[in-house]
Amino acid sequence: MHGLAADDSDYALSDKDFELIAGIARDQAGIVIRAHKSAMIRGRLMRRLRALQLRSVAEYCDLLRSGDGHKELPSLLNVLTTNHTAFFRERHHLDHLRSDALPETYSRALKHNSRVRIWSSASSTGEEPYSIAAMVHASQPPKALDMRILATDIDTDVLDRAERGEYAREVVERAPADLKPLLLCEPAGQDSVRIGAALKRYLTFKQLNLVIEWPMKGPFDVIFCRNVMIYFDAPTKKSIVDRAADLLRPGGWLYLGHSESLSPPHPAFELIGRTIYRRR
Numbered sequence: 001m002h003g004l005a006a007d008d009s010d011y012a013l014s015d016k017d018f019e020l021i022a023g024i025a026r027d028q029a030g031i032v033i034r035a036h037k038s039a040m041i042r043g044r045l046m047r048r049l050r051a052l053q054l055r056s057v058a059e060y061c062d063l064l065r066s067g068d069g070h071k072e073l074p075s076l077l078n079v080l081t082t083n084h085t086a087f088f089r090e091r092h093h094l095d096h097l098r099s100d101a102l103p104e105t106y107s108r109a110l111k112h113n114s115r116v117r118i119w120s121s122a123s124s125t126g127e128e129p130y131s132i133a134a135m136v137h138a139s140q141p142p143k144a145l146d147m148r149i150l151a152t153d154i155d156t157d158v159l160d161r162a163e164r165g166e167y168a169r170e171v172v173e174r175a176p177a178d179l180k181p182l183l184l185c186e187p188a189g190q191d192s193v194r195i196g197a198a199l200k201r202y203l204t205f206k207q208l209n210l211v212i213e214w215p216m217k218g219p220f221d222v223i224f225c226r227n228v229m230i231y232f233d234a235p236t237k238k239s240i241v242d243r244a245a246d247l248l249r250p251g252g253w254l255y256l257g258h259s260e261s262l263s264p265p266h267p268a269f270e271l272i273g274r275t276i277y278r279r280r
């Protein structure tokens with residue numbers, strides 16, 4: 001690593017330093033990291049050690065404890081988050097969006113204020129919001145509609161990548177064959193492609209930490225909150241679902257990740273499909 005001499009013991013994460021990192025993840029982002037994940041966390045911290053040219057995890061933790069520690073927090077959170085995602089992941093949600101939620105939303109919006117708002121609340125590197133945009137575009141929204149998709153994540157690195165909208169060709173190749181053309185990809189380099197401009201125009205990307213106050217007023221027609229609440233403790237999950245209920249218009253849809261069903265059931269939501277909830 002940058003010619004610095006260091007042996008394995010320099011990269012060790014002591015119990016005390018693990019508690020510091022786990023405490024920051026919990027307090028700043030609601031993310032619960034259990035002790036058996038210590039080796040994984042140590043691996044992730046290596047990215048920060050390399051970037052800062054530090055020689056040991058202990059030195060990095062001293063920086064976090066110092067007066068300048070707060071400046072390092074966004075970068076620390078960026079390496080602590082798990083960003084795994086895919087185009088058209090859990091496609092039954094996207095199929096439901098296209099076949100049921102969007103047509104009903106369009107008729108309602110045409111009769112009312114013309115606004116259609118969709119929120120991808122843990123958008124990672126962008127595959128989820130671009131998959132949503134692909135379904136929106138394929139459903140040919142009436143031109144009179146003011147159609148917007150908000151994509152947010154706590155991690156500024158993944159948001160930058162999402163906003164760029166460029167992906168390794170093999171990432172797009174993994175999408176289901178029948179849906180892939182809906183991404184309207186154009187060549188961007190030898191091994192990369194760019195998501196079509198017709199989809200990008202629906203999207204706004206913003207940094208947002210789900211565990212602090214949300215600035216949006218809503219109402220949203222659809223909220224995707226998938227594969228993020230698994231990292232949170234029960235009170236944090238409850239607070240997010242309560243606030244999603246407040247932000248969704250009656251009849252709006254909430255899509256959760258495959259292991260994030262609402263248990264116990266939430267009074268504001270009716271389960272209408274596999275991890276698909278409807279605001280009462």
Ligand SMILES: C[S@@+](CC[C@H](N)C(=O)[O-])C[C@H]1O[C@@H](n2cnc3c(N)ncnc32)[C@H](O)[C@@H]1O
Nearest residue numbers: 029081084085122124154155209210226227228
């Ligand atoms: C596993 S990815 C899921 C991406 C996408 N929703 C999907 O299902 O494919 C989880 C995302 O949640 C984000 N995340 C974690 N804690 C967060 C928080 N407190 N506020 C907002 N986003 C958070 C991470 O940065 C990461 O990009």
